[in-house]
Amino acid sequence: MLRKKLPGINGLVTFEAAARYLSFTQAADELCVSQAAVSRQIKRLEEQLACPLFLRVRRHLELTKDGQRLFQAVTMGLGHIGSVCDEIRRTQATDQITIASTLAFSTFWLMPRIRAFQQQYPHVKVHVIATDKASELRSDKVDLALTCGNSQLQGHETHYLFSERAYPVCSPAYLESRKAPATPEDLLQHRLLHMDEQLWDNIGWDAIDWQAWMQHFGVDAIDLPSGLTFNNYPMLIQAVMEDEGIALGFEHSTGDLVAKGKLVALTDKKWDTGRGYYLAIKSNLVHNPDVQALSQWLLNNY
Known part of the structure; x- marks a missing residue:
């Protein structure tokens, strides 16, 4: 009619x-x-x-x-x-799925899961953007983004992954000639490795650094031990694995390395920072079968 x-x-x-x-x-x-x-x-x-x-x-x-x-x-x-x-x-008609996350998140959390996903779904093309720039994480070219501290992203459907936990880590070899710190205060006697503050500014997140961690556990951290400073997290963790000192580990990034014995978690003091990590999916792609497959894989394997 x-x-x-x-x-x-x-x-x-x-x-x-x-x-x-x-x-x-x-x-x-x-x-x-x-x-x-x-x-x-x-x-x-x-x-x-x-x-x-x-x-x-x-x-x-x-x-x-x-x-x-x-x-x-x-x-x-x-x-x-x-x-x-x-x-x-x-x-x-999505030729490929573009997923973005920070350099640290991509290196330590995302890539092992992407490798396993590709074995199960070899036909799905995935483009990974590893960046520490907030503008690139929120680019219109990104189909899925792994974000921190923000459960809502305009034009996206968001899914909670896990909370952020920070704790000190070092290499097994670092402790061979040193006494393991038993308390947060003991860490002040060790060589601490640091992240460049500019990194946090670029990502747009509040800094989770040694000073914040120490203050959370009631330690006066005005005079922190000086040590190497790095402008990206994977380089920092590489320095830790080469026995350069102690760094703040984040459970989603260093958990697997601790489980494999490549890093040692020092003290039982894990700080739940109150921030969460989320998977953000473009609203117009939530019904795309390939996007659904990848997003469900990540949500089921975190």
């Missing part, structure tokens, strides 16, 4: 262009047809509706009241159809 009430789609598309430009010539150029073809389409549409849609006033076209009503309706209708078609194309 709806089809019988509607004029042909070609006529409506032609009318929309002619009404937008108020020119049959410009409409013809946009549609790659002749001016005569535009005139025929408009005439046929006016016959179907039994009313004029354009008036010629002093060599210029103007819309009649009925033409204005139709133009408003057609513009809204075609605009909505175009938006839905674009969304369907993006949803169904």
Whole structure:
């Protein structure tokens, strides 16, 4: 029944262009047809509706009241159809999934899970962006993002992964010639490794550093032992594994290394910082089968 009430789609598309430009010539150029073809389409549409849609006033076209009503309706209708078609194309024809996270999160948490995912879903192409810049983590080019401390990201569906826990770590060899610290205060007698404060600023997160960790456990940390400072977390952990000193480990990043005996967790003081980690999925991609497969894999294997 709806089809019988509607004029042909070609006529409506032609009318929309002619009404937008108020020119049959410009409409013809946009549609790659002749001016005569535009005139025929408009005439046929006016016959179907039994009313004029354009008036010629002093060599210029103007819309009649009925033409204005139709133009408003057609513009809204075609605009909505175009938006839905674009969304369907993006949803169904994703050549690859782009997932972004910090350099540390990508190195220590994401990559082992991506490798396992690829073995199960070899046909799914995944593009990993490892970055410590907030703007790149929130780029429109990113389909899935692993974020910290923010459960809501506009235009995304978010899923909670886990809370952030920080604790001191060192290499097994570091302790061979040293007494293991038994309390947070004992750490002040050791070589502590640090993260560059600029890193936290770039990511846009509040710093979780030695001073914050010490203060949480009631230790006066005004004069912290000096040690090497690094501008990215994987380099910091590499230095720890090479016996350079003690660093703050984060459970999601260093947990596997501790479990494998490559790092040692010092003291039983784990600070739950109150921040959470989340998987953010673009809202228009939540029904994409490949995106669903990857997101469910990450949510089930954290």
